[in-house]
Amino acid sequence: GQSLEQPSEVTAVEGAIVQINCTYQTSGFYGLSWYQQHDGGAPTFLSYNALDGLEETGRFSSFLSRSDSYGYLLLQELQMKDSASYFCALNQAGTALIFGKGTTLSVSS
């Protein structure tokens, strides 16, 4: 089977940097994605790593190491609006996603 592990909760203050780790077990995948979901909202795409290394998109960066079955999402210059749930997900054939359990990020002032 496939599984992903990520911390259930992370707290931080405005302006700080936070890293959300994701470890996974799978027999095969195309890449690792990250999605953000605010309460009551739909998940929205943040980042995707098909290859090992770092991908940077504005304040958000994502990293993948296939040899370590590990990835992370790095959020910089945190803002209150970043308070949300963050999911790592394995990209399968046809872009179907297998999601981790999610990390709730709480940003305080």
Place this chain on the structure above:
Amino acid sequence: SAVISQKPSRDICQRGTSLTIQCQVDSQVTMMFWYRQQPGQSLTLIATANQGSEATYESGFVIDKFPISRPNLTFSTLTVSNMSPEDSSIYLCSVGLADEQFFGPGTRLTVL
């Protein structure tokens, strides 16, 4: 990008009944996906719907319980059959474009 709408946005149903959820996309796509998200939980893939062929179901989900239609490249329906309170959840459809998935707003289902 893709814009996805779902109907209904929410419903309260009696056990033993069925509900059909509609998903409309603003562009033609090959695959559409249906997910379930129970309150405070992660998303679980129910099935992948291709136009013109049977849907592919994930482990733990069966066609008799969650029949899916995909009559064209912009539309799909998911039916939740013979509902029980355990089916209370948010049901989301999505489409994949390149490496990104776009999600509909979800249908919040409560079964009494």
